[in-house]
Amino acid sequence: MKYLLLGGAILGVIGFAWFGRGEANVYPMAPDEVYQALRSAPVAKGNGSPFGNLDSSVSGNGDTVIYWNATGAHASIRCEATIAPEGADKSRMTAFCGGGGASDGAAAGMVSAMNRKRLIEHIDATLDKRSYDARLAQGSTASGWPSDARQPDGSYGTAVVGALKMEQEIKQMTRELEKVNARREADSAYTSVHAGVQYQAAKPMVDLSPNSR
Helix, strand or coil: CHHHHHHHHHHHHHHHHHHCCCCCCEECCCHHHHHHHHHHCCCCCCCCCCCCCCEEEEEECCCCEEEEEEECCCEEEEEEEEEEECCCCCEEEEEEEEEEECCCHHHHHHHHHHHHHHHHHHHHHHHCCCCCCCCHHHCCCHHHCCCCCCCCCCCHHHHHHHHHHHHHHHHHHHHHHHHHHHHHHHHHHHHHHCCCEECCCCCCCEECCHHHC
16 A cells, blocks of 8 residues: 555656646746747757757847857758747747758658757756656657648658659659650661761752762
């Protein structure tokens, strides 16, 4: 009985910690506090950080929007978080990320979605005054946030459809290029064969090539 009571108490504490804050993207801080905290929070660089090895910078509109830009030799990521007042002393957050690398291809939406998850973990860690956790950045923290209409579709199905579409487009381009090359070769062969032939209106064609003499 004693263990049951102890277990119930522990579950109660965990439940309060989990559900006590309410919505995951609503924080018990005034908008100006949230803005200052995110605007001044450093962004780590390297493996296990929000933007990996990309060089990042933070800016804002001075009031309700924070911008993160991360760039490298082959990638450029743009993220944004918006702060909206929720009552007198709370703030509701929204976030999305775009951009990526030229090699992302059909997986660009999935990459953007992953970047958004990392950004949300950075936001949550900053506002909760804890360390950034790369494991939570894989999706645990972001799972409680609502989706954002501005965010590209990052589902696996969309990536597969995009890859198939890209494959078909490449095949079509290849076929068109082969036709163009075939026409060029035919034109080149015709020009080579008839290089010495002269034609004038109302007169017989005259072959001036050396082999005709």
